[in-house]
Amino acid sequence: MTTFSVSDIPSLTGRTVVVTGGNSGIGRAAARALAAKDAHVVLAVRNPEKGREAAAAMTGHVDVRQLDLADLASIHAFAEDFTEPVDVLINNAGVMIPPLSRTADGFELQFGTNHLGHFALTNLLLPRIRERVVTVSSGAQRRGSIDFDDLNWERKPYKAMAAYAQSKLANLLFTSELQRRLAEVGSPVIATAAHPGMAATNLLSSDGQSRMRSLMEKAALALAQSDDAGALPTLYAAVVDVSGDSYVGPNGFMEARGKPKLVGRSANAQDAEAARRLWDISEELTGVTFPRHALQSA
Structure with a gap:
């Protein structure tokens, strides 16, 4: 499907969709649609x-x-209170290039929120998810690398954009490993990912370093599409008949804007061994594991 728009979304009567960060930006646009x-x-x-x-x-x-995805206690409370089935979980919320900050559990804020928070939430909700998990990454994944020796920026000098790119690469590695595990247990649930291209959302107005923020704002003015357009890849990944581990982004210049399509990913994002290693470390850091037995008995 090369001309996807909101009019192509089928009736979703009877389905429940959870959208993290659904109060602003592309999350709000996707939720509204x-x-x-x-x-x-x-x-x-x-x-x-x-x-x-x-x-x-x-x-x-x-x-x-x-x-609050930056607080494991909040994530557990949300999952414990959410007892109804979930058809689609959209892991959309995120933070972008803030000054060095820590989550309530001591993780670097971007890695802790963008990856670890969604990792924990997904696994806690997974026994109640019936159709798919959509995780929003970014074109920044192409510049990302996973520093397994210092995931939380505790020893090396902090670089906000590099930390953001690591967290967005982690989103894709998480999607791949989640899909592998779902297939392994015979679950009908699939994991997909999307990126919005350059969307003029409030992520670009974070309190990041002033020079980086200025560069991002200039790029946004030149290339950005609206929140509604930026939400289309997420919606495509959520409702179109695609295979597990699909990755959707805009079809225009440098994937910055345009209609959604299946897109490629960096070599680092295709590293199956890194995906497994990241998963194991994420389980250790969050204390949340893949609910294999619950899915096998479902």
Whole structure:
């Protein structure tokens, strides 16, 4: 499908979709489009007040629940309280190029939120997920590498963009290894990934280093597409009949903008051994494991 738009989303009556960070940017645009197609949409957000403001502007059945992906206790509380089935989980929330910061559990903020938070959330919800997991990566994955000796930037000088690229590469390695494990246990659930291209979201207005922020803002002005356009790859990965471990992005110049299509990924993002190693370390860091027995008995 090369001309995908929101009009191609089928009726989602009876389906529940959880969107992390669904109160702003491409998450809000994706949530709005899914709710308009009669999905029960749950905005999993750090700030419930902002979530309710976003939900009020959407049509359809939209709920708001508190979730702080930078706090494992919050992730566990969300998963424990969420007892109904989930058809699609969209791991959308993220932070981009902040000053060196730590999560509540001591992880570097970007790695801890963008990867480890979604890693824990997905595995905790997985026994209730029925269709697919969509994880939002970034074109920055092409510049990323996984520093297994210092994942949390505790020894080397902190570089915000390099940390962001590592977290977005981790999103793709997570998707690949999740798909491998799902297939291994015979689960019908698939894992897919997407990136929005250059979208003018509030990620670009983070409190990152001023020079980097200025460069990103200039690039956004030149290349950025709207939140609605930036959400199309996520929506494509969520509803189109694609295979597991598919990766969707814009079809235009340097994948910065355009209609969604299946796209390639960096050599680092295709490293199956690194994906397995990252998974094992992520389990150790979060204390959350792949729910193999629950999926095998489902």
